[in-house]
Amino acid sequence: MSDLYTMSELVAEAYGRWEAGENKAAFALFARAAQKKQKLAYNSLGYFYDHGIGVRKDKERALYWYRRAARIGDSCAFYNLGLSYLGMQNVRRARYWLEKAAADGDEDASKALGNLKGKLNSSPPVDG
Known part of the structure; x- marks a missing residue:
């Protein structure tokens, strides 16, 4: 249970960094959360790739993460x-x-x- 709580905190921190304008840090946190199979990060990671937020725009990677989020x-x-x-x-x-x-x-x-x-x-x- 604590591992899930930690992952939720990771996504919450990513959103906090994004709101603070710390886009590269937010992207890194969303990517880390996605690596840990934190599903709440999938759509956000796609959005970051789609719009070039904290990372170079990459429509293919955006579609990959959007599809992954859509599957759930x-x-x-x-x-x-x-x-x-x-x-x-x-x-x-x-x-x-x-x-x-x-x-x-x-x-x-x-x-x-x-x-x-x-x-x-x-x-x-x-x-x-």
């Missing part, structure tokens, strides 16, 4: 995957992940999904 049911990861795929112009996958996040009650995902559906409905038909 993290609805924030669903949303982040949806936005990532939207940015990559993969509308089908973006819609899938945004729908999962919206089904979990994520209001931002619902808005993004509404915008996406609006764009799809207003687009001219594609020939062939």
